[in-house]
Amino acid sequence: xxxxxxxxxxxxxxxxxxxxxxxxxxxxxxxxxxxxxxxxxxxxxxxxxxxxxxxxxxxxxxxxxxxxxxxxxxxxxxxxxxxxxxxxxxxxxxxxxxxxxxxxxxxxxxxxxxxxxxxxxxxxxxxxxxxxxxxxxxxxxxxxxxxxxxxxxxxxxxxxxxxxxxxxxxxxxxxxxxxxxxxxxxxxxxxxxxxxxxxxxxxx
Amino acid sequence: xxxxxxxxxxxxxxxxxxxxxxxxxxxxxxxxxxxxxxxxxxxxxxxxxxxxxxxxxxxxxxxxxxxxxxxxxxxxxxxxxxxxxxxxxxxxxxxxxxxxxxxxxxxxxxxxxxxxxxxxxxxxxxxxxxxxxxxxxxxxxxxxxxxxxxxxxxxxxxxxxxxxxxxxxxxxxxxxxxxxxxxxxxxxxxxxxxxxxxxxxxxx
DNA sequence: GCGATGACTGGACTCACGGTACAGTTGGAA
DNA sequence: TTCCAACTGTACCGTGAGTCCAGTCATCGC
Numbered sequence: 362x363x364x365x366x367x368x369x370x371x372x373x374x375x376x377x378x379x380x381x382x383x384x385x386x387x388x389x390x391x392x393x394x395x396x397x398x399x400x401x402x403x404x405x406x407x408x409x410x411x412x413x414x415x416x417x418x419x420x421x422x423x424x425x426x427x428x429x430x431x432x433x434x435x436x437x438x439x440x441x442x443x444x445x446x447x448x449x450x451x452x453x454x455x456x457x458x459x460x461x462x463x464x465x466x467x468x469x470x471x472x473x474x475x476x477x478x479x480x481x482x483x484x485x486x487x488x489x490x491x492x493x494x495x496x497x498x499x500x501x502x503x504x505x506x507x508x509x510x511x512x513x514x515x516x517x518x519x520x521x522x523x524x525x526x527x528x529x530x531x532x533x534x535x536x537x538x539x540x541x542x543x544x545x546x547x548x549x550x551x552x553x554x555x556x557x558x559x560x561x562x563x564x565x
Numbered sequence: 566x567x568x569x570x571x572x573x574x575x576x577x578x579x580x581x582x583x584x585x586x587x588x589x590x591x592x593x594x595x596x597x598x599x600x601x602x603x604x605x606x607x608x609x610x611x612x613x614x615x616x617x618x619x620x621x622x623x624x625x626x627x628x629x630x631x632x633x634x635x636x637x638x639x640x641x642x643x644x645x646x647x648x649x650x651x652x653x654x655x656x657x658x659x660x661x662x663x664x665x666x667x668x669x670x671x672x673x674x675x676x677x678x679x680x681x682x683x684x685x686x687x688x689x690x691x692x693x694x695x696x697x698x699x700x701x702x703x704x705x706x707x708x709x710x711x712x713x714x715x716x717x718x719x720x721x722x723x724x725x726x727x728x729x730x731x732x733x734x735x736x737x738x739x740x741x742x743x744x745x746x747x748x749x750x751x752x753x754x755x756x757x758x759x760x761x762x763x764x765x766x767x768x769x
Numbered sequence: 770g771c772g773a774t775g776a777c778t779g780g781a782c783t784c785a786c787g788g789t790a791c792a793g794t795t796g797g798a799a
Numbered sequence: 800t801t802c803c804a805a806c807t808g809t810a811c812c813g814t815g816a817g818t819c820c821a822g823t824c825a826t827c828g829c
Contacts, residue, residue, distance in 0.1 A: 475739050781819085
């Protein structure tokens with residue numbers, strides 16, 4: 362996602378950092394333009410309003426998240442041919458990555474937009490929805506591949522299981538933020554990993 | 566939590582409904598006073614500012630959530646003496662309860678305040694934190710009781726496992742909100758139930 | 770060299786909303 | 800009757816989003 366201009370991407374950088382730190386509403390345009398060293402008019406030249414900014418941020422974040430998942434799980438599948446084991450390796454890598462991000466992970470962006478609903482227009486909300494549905498498909502496919510090899514030990518809804526990755530990440534990030542602990546999200550992912558290990562363990 | 570006055574609790578009712586529907590920031594005082602049929606001054610008579618309102622809402626919500634957990638898990642333990650089975654019954658009841666709430670569950674309140682951070686004062690954030698820590702202790706104790714009977718099939722961090730209930734509820738609610746599906750949270754709880762079933766299943 | 774265009778700046782303005790200040794009203798308990 | 804809690808009404812301030820618009824400056828095709 363090469364930005365059209367340097368200024369535009371600079372605005373997005375500053376805005377993202379500020380939104381992650383204190384939320385979208387609490388991030389003022391004043392503050393963004395000060396950080397980006399531009400004028401207020403300059404901001405509105407690039408973004409029609411705060412909604413357009415939210416949309417651009419969300420797009421950027423979703424692309425980054427998809428790239429991250431692509432990277433992690435392709436590296437994991439290179440390390441092990443078995444679909445279950447490569448999934449477990451991938452989740453471990455994801456957990457480590459989250460633990461290494463001291464000031465939290467942009468996953469917040471999804472929850473933040475979800476919880477500020479009417480503040481954003483339909484475009485932003487659809488973007489959010491489509492991203493989560495994309496992750497559902499992605500992980501569902503991976504779980505089906507695993508299930509073809511290891512018969513699941515419990516009868517589970519595969520769509521829900523696909524959603525579980527997003528759910529655990531988001532839930533973990535909520536706790537992490539509320540508790541001011543920096544490892545909740547990675548611990549929750551390790552529990553998901555534990556679940557998958559048991560769910561797809563070969564029958565005795 | 567009997568409210569001091571009728572008006573005060575009416576304000577909280579209206580505010581809660583509006584916050585659940587569109588978020589805290591998007592809920593204006595103007596709108597609350599119109600709904601409660603009082604004057605702006607009346608609002609500020611009861612609440613020093615929006616922060617005080619948030620705090621009161623959070624307190625009310627946390628009390629209700631605790632009462633809900635008390636109710637569900639005490640009923641569940643009456644239905645079955647075994648700690649694992651009563652936990653599984655309780656989670657099923659929780660899932661059904663969430664599925665029956667068409668317009669979502671106030672769990673949002675926790676995530677909403679978590680994601681609007683700097684908007685609230687330390688008091689509100691601590692309230693949030695203490696509530697989650699309380700739930701961690703509650704469920705951790707229940708899981709330890711189960712683990713005393715059924716040796717866990719995987720080595721898990723018991724604090725993280727205690728947190729998992731809150732995490733799954735919050736994560737599920739985020740998805741539910743973002744996807745505009747009304748059963749994500751209950752499905753995620755059923756997956757947590759499935760995990761616990763496998764984790765504490767008697768060894769073959 | 771010239772005009773068009775893209776990327777801005779500056780300033781004046783409106784509006785909504787949170788919040789303050791304070792004087793006045795009302796109904797019921799002591 | 801007096802006192803107080805629970806309000807109402809009005810006027811006012813600051814902040815931040817968003818609009819409008821005139822002007823600047825560099826660059827690129829012609």
